[in-house]
Amino acid sequence: MENTIVKISHLWHRYGSSWAIQDIDFEIKEYGVLGLLGSNGAGKSTTMNIMCGVLNQVKGDVNIGGYDMRKNPIEAKKLIGFLPQNAPLYLDLTVHEYLTQCAHLRLIPKKEIEQSVDKAMAKCGVSHFRNRLISNLSGGYKQRVGIAQAIIHEPKLVVLDEPTNGLDPNQILEVRKLIKEIGEEKSVIFSSHILSEVQATCEHVKMIENGLMVFEDSMDAFNNYIEPDSLLMTMVNPPLPEVLKLIPGVNEVEVLSAKQFRIRFTDATNISEKLIEASVDAGWRLRELTLEKSSLDQIFAQLSNKTPNKNS
Structure with missing residues (x-):
């Protein structure tokens, strides 16, 4: 003990x-x-x-x-x-x-x-x-x-x-x-x-x-x-953002450039596999898929927002 x-x-x-x-x-x-x-x-x-x-x-x-x-x-x-x-x-x-x-x-x-x-x-x-x-x-x-x-x-x-x-x-x-x-x-x-x-x-x-x-x-x-809830996806022939949003598990799609997107997801289970499979099936020619880690400042902000302010 x-x-x-x-x-x-x-x-x-x-x-x-x-x-x-x-x-x-x-x-x-x-x-x-x-x-x-x-x-x-x-x-x-x-x-x-x-x-x-x-x-x-x-x-x-x-x-x-x-x-x-x-x-x-x-x-x-x-x-x-x-x-x-x-x-x-x-x-x-x-x-x-x-x-x-x-x-x-x-x-x-x-x-x-x-x-x-x-x-x-x-x-x-x-x-x-x-x-x-x-x-x-x-x-x-x-x-x-x-x-x-x-x-x-x-x-x-x-x-x-x-x-x-x-x-x-x-x-x-x-x-x-x-x-x-x-x-x-x-x-x-x-x-x-x-x-x-x-x-x-x-x-x-x-x-x-x-x-x-x-x-x-x-x-x-x-x-x-602090498990990541977003990833960066780079493709040679990317689809419209609306098409990516239809993939199960995808919560939000942010266009970063003509070839790169930030994919936000609510459940990390098999999300990478789903995106890879969709890319192969549709010929998007996936070049990179990278999980994004939360920065320490983001973690502090998330946790601070969940904590009520205390007064003397």
Whole structure:
């Protein structure tokens, strides 16, 4: 039976007169990687900063491992490892010196510090750089050191805010793999505004847009939600749009050019096969049939429109 490690209840916060988040509620179980998805400025970082005790919310409660963040902040923070969007690295220290300092800050007993540092370096794949200045590391390895400081005290919850931002494709793959490995032992919250990052890394997803929680479910459920509902069809001898509309499953036909159409459908079952068969039978000389994926902006808009606005 999985235990609840995080419980967020009716969380509100504002900057000046504008609400950054409104009535956010969710729980997180032990183990696994959860994605917090949202566009830039949606309220992700605000939520994570409050969860980690960096910000004090205007209203609502944060409970970490049974500790109220306001009433018992020290005990609650002991259970959290946090990597903010800008990793808190001391560039003029070596990897070993920096992680040793982090271990002291995390109140790890002196006799256990060296072991904790070695374990965190090994887990994050930076042991061979233990004596190198952090300023001389690549972006990917700097991020690994940032993750190492977040796990050095063996927290139950690891919070990573945009951990792949600014990394090249190879570095992103390496950090993804590391996050998944950490998720096998701890609960990880991974925030991103990039849909593919969340899809590749997370098992569950929560989406915040305009300060509101607009979606919470498994990654599979989210992927089903965003299944394409249109395709592009290019033909040498295309028929009239009215002819395409007669094909079972076709809902709407949009003329993009003399040869290309956007076909919208209500049921994806065999729609491609039906269009191909019709093309062969009628001699349309089909050249291309491509499913269109919803953009992240479109998904945000769809989900936001389904969520009622909340007032203070």
